[in-house]
Amino acid sequence: MFNSVSALPGAFSAGAATVSEAGLVGMVTLKADLTDKKVAAAVFEVGGAKIPGQRCIEIAPAGAIAWMAPDEVLIVCSHADAPGVVADLDAKLTGTHHLAVNVSDARVVFDIQGPGAREILAKLAPVDLHPDSFQPGELRRTRIAQVAAAFWMTGDDAFRLVTFRSVAQYAFDVLAMSAKPGGEVRYF
């Protein structure tokens, strides 16, 4: 039997905050009419939380539901569960126009933790990361430096960031560079 591997297993850097690759995470893109009650029910039953508001994330017992676009959510789950999530959504939404697709392996996930976490992201993303504006429950689908990314908070001074697998090294490098000692902004 073989091992499934994430993009940068074990990648870790310490600085104003730690940056570490989170390993394999399950992710399912669901595109559908999010105002449709049947869709909301399916998401709740399969994903374990309600459909989040714009630019928000709902934490579920075994993952999260992240707002991606007016007609798109990302269901975060365990890597092994993702194919089942797709199958369950397809089953529950038979006859309802939707697209559910496993994107777990198209992504890489990083955890950014520490007192400098906000600043590290504010160096790279055009996002208002002021504590008055950005707290757990918020999510931004944006960019870090030159690549697309989405992130949300998993606790105080702790962020989880998702970007594309192919640019995992680049994303890790820009995050680690931004966390390098000496670059503290002390703004927030």
Place this chain on the structure above:
Amino acid sequence: MSTRLGTGGRLIDRTHKLNFSFNGKRLKGFAGDTLAAALMAENQMLVGRSFKYHRPRGIVAAGAEEPNALMNMGRGAKFEPNQRATTTELCEGLTAASQNHWPSLEYDIGALNQYAARVLPAGFYYKTFIHPRPFWKHVFEPIIRQSAGLGQAPKDRDSDRYEHFHADVDVLIIGGGVAGLQSAVIAGRAGARVLLLEQTAHWGGRAPVDGVEVDGQAADIWINNTVQALEAMPNVRLRARCMGAGVYDHGSVLAYERLTDHAPQTDAPRHRLWKIRAHQIITATGAIERPLSFAGNDIPGVMLAAAIRDYVVNYAVSPGDRTVIVTNNDDAYRTAIALHHAGLMVPCIVDARPTATGALPEQARALGIPVKTGTAIAKVKGGKRVTGVALCQQAGEGSVTEEIACDAVGMSGGWSPVVHLWSHCGGKLNWEDQGQFFRPDPARAPISHDGNAFVSAVGSADGHMLTQAVFDSAAAIGTEIATRLGRKVATEPVNVTGPQEQPLVPVWVMPQGAPVEARSKMWLDFQNDVKVSDVQLAAREGYESVEHTKRYTTLGMATDQGKLSNINGLAILANELNARIPEVGTTTFRPPYTPISMGAIAGEARGDIFQPLRRTPLHDWHEDHGAHWEPVGHWRRPYCFPRGEETHAQAVAREIKATRTSLGLLDASTLGKIVVKGPDAGRFMDMLYTNMMSTLQPGKCRYGLMCSENGFLMDDGVVARIDEDTFLCHTTTGGADRIHAHMEDWLQCEWWDWKVFTANITEQWAQIAVVGPNARKLLQKLGGGMDLSASALPFMGWAEGKIGDFDARVFRISFSGELSFEVAVPASQGRAFWDALHAAGAEFNATPYGTEALHVMRAEKGFIMIGDETDGTVIPQDLGLGWAISKKKDDYLGKRAQERAHMIDPARWKLVGLETLDGSVLPDGCYAVAEGVNANGQRNTQGRVTSTYHSPTLSKGIAIGLVLHGPDRMGEIIEFNKVDGGVIRTRIVSPVFYDPEGEKQNV
């Protein structure tokens, strides 16, 4: 001579000596000095040569407006040209060198230019282009290239790091003088999120130097208390050494923070570029003093009066033992008084006004300083240093009344508000007669997305030149901003004590009737060597627009962008055109306020992270196995895998041979994969592709073409039908994002009511092409239970199942002409699957191949490649792909365009194969020549090569290309050109060189 005073200096620390060097000379200064202050303290007033005439130039200003003291700073990997000595904080070991001189600053051969000034008038540069014609190339250009230019370009790679930072605020205040501080207090107390920026290392601006008292205390005390109060506010942030560089649409602002320029050995980013979003912006950017135009006003030792005050008070630096002040206003008297208090001699104050009876002139007189009203400087005496001034009547033509020995001159022509940041995003200006300056017009402020003003000017940036008025305006603007943000604010009055000032009298030329010889020695723009006579000449030659005059004379260009010269130049131009100054108007104020470093703009994007590099799940394997990389978009794909001493061509040949005879493995993960799903998916696919896709059966694949609205072929690839509602579109590697955006564009903008969803899942899958006669054997050997037989999975079919333990989608498609399975497994399984293929494939000599082998094999089969056979002007019909264009469909993107006359022209060049008679390889991009020449005398052409390779399979050169009437000319011999002028005789053949019946792929 200029020197350090024995006492004083509010910004320097005399206990902390610093060593630095200027042009190799070892000099000393104090912590807190600017480089300019330290140079003056060491009597180094001469700091550079002028741009055009190479005249000796000294320090003029004390801040960002400095035109002359530009330095080549640092060495090697820390070298940077054109750095202003006046804004450079001195640090231990600083290395500076002056610019634009040869062989040395003291003896510059280029200074001969000034004697040739008569032949270097305004617009000289442009005139040389015109007449006499050959002179530009052979005479002027070599001379100008030798003599012009400021700093040197750095030669080494910059050793520093840089970064960006994004901040969102309610109120951004640019400028940390008293106006900015007071505005911050008001906005801060109102509870707004406030960011206050100051370009220098010090808060409070000019107020302490000007001796202002606030609420009965010295300005310094009020400033310190206020900064402390602001630092204690959780909603306020202060940033020194951070310049507001540019104001853009919708409250977007760039700021330039210099973190380690003053401490270059620190392991920290050197500069940080702030990208700020502000609901409201307050520009508290102060004002800049104007020079006066008199003969010899550029001789080292002539300085702005306020700058002299700055050097004396802030750095305890005397510009000279005897300083003459020349002015048209009361403010300059402060300099005379400051010099007097420092124990220095002011032989006289030359005041062009008929009378001077304000509080400051009276104070000067009381100190025993002679005040000569109605008087002007006829000329400054001296060469590399002021030795004296000749005086005359301001009202006359310059007859000298007396001469006064001095070694410095402090000049003041009044003050101009710094309106740059107000103006960047469209803020308009009014002319103010009393102060003779442009000031922001609050009725025509920069407007944001909601139609409301988002920039306000405050303090002297708004034309309030007296400190009480500065505080009053801060209170008014602070309150207004808070109101705009829906916040309540209580302001406490601030009382300022200071002398009242009498109005200035405009003086644009001194004396007012100066003859042309004198006007040719009156510098307006020190940096670009533009004189009063140059602007007057431009006006006489018909340059009425100030923007044209700027370009023609170079007034206000280069690194200082005319911070000292603009208003004086406008006034001269207006006078010459017999117009009022506001009718002439200003040139456009563009960001940045002062130059910012390239490093700050680049931010983190350098070295390994200059650009994102996309890696497939197999990237590390390729790297470990010696892949020679080819960039494909942001991806890196192996071009070939050379072994040992192999050349690339030998490696490619080996890879092709192995693939055609046994087994090749290709990493095809970069190919775009887009899911299209929904009840209207078939209809959508029929519009996207030229062929009929809606009839494709689940389990089957079809090659398809995608055209732009204009009919041109933009992408191709194999479509697999997953189920009734779902298609999987393969795109080219470079096309994945572009085609996905193209789909969404049509879906969102045009066919928004169609029920179709798309998702780009390119990176979800590692896709490996298993190619060659042994391909099926290898996959069967891995097991897993899928039936991969020709009957169960025929050519152009696909199936899902297990290959070994791997979750696989297997597509029986071929881009090589061999038996081929493209196997997609989830990316997390990709590397293990690749390893498994190699392990099991060893007995078949499984050989990884790269993009070049892929290209050659597809060319052998006559398959087109987007980007080779297409270039944005080619339609499918040109490529013999008519079979892939449905005749049954009413419409598809590009259909109408392909019916236009030019598209159905039978003379369009069409795709054929090309075979040289001698077996050689046609050069890339060569043309088929035809008889005769065109209107430009160029040889006529009748076709061109689009792909050309050596085919290891056929042991000869093969090519495909587009040829006039090509498909009708099979067997004909035509000629292709070579770079050396010769031609290659080439036969037109079928583009399918290898296995034309397709027997090999269909087994």
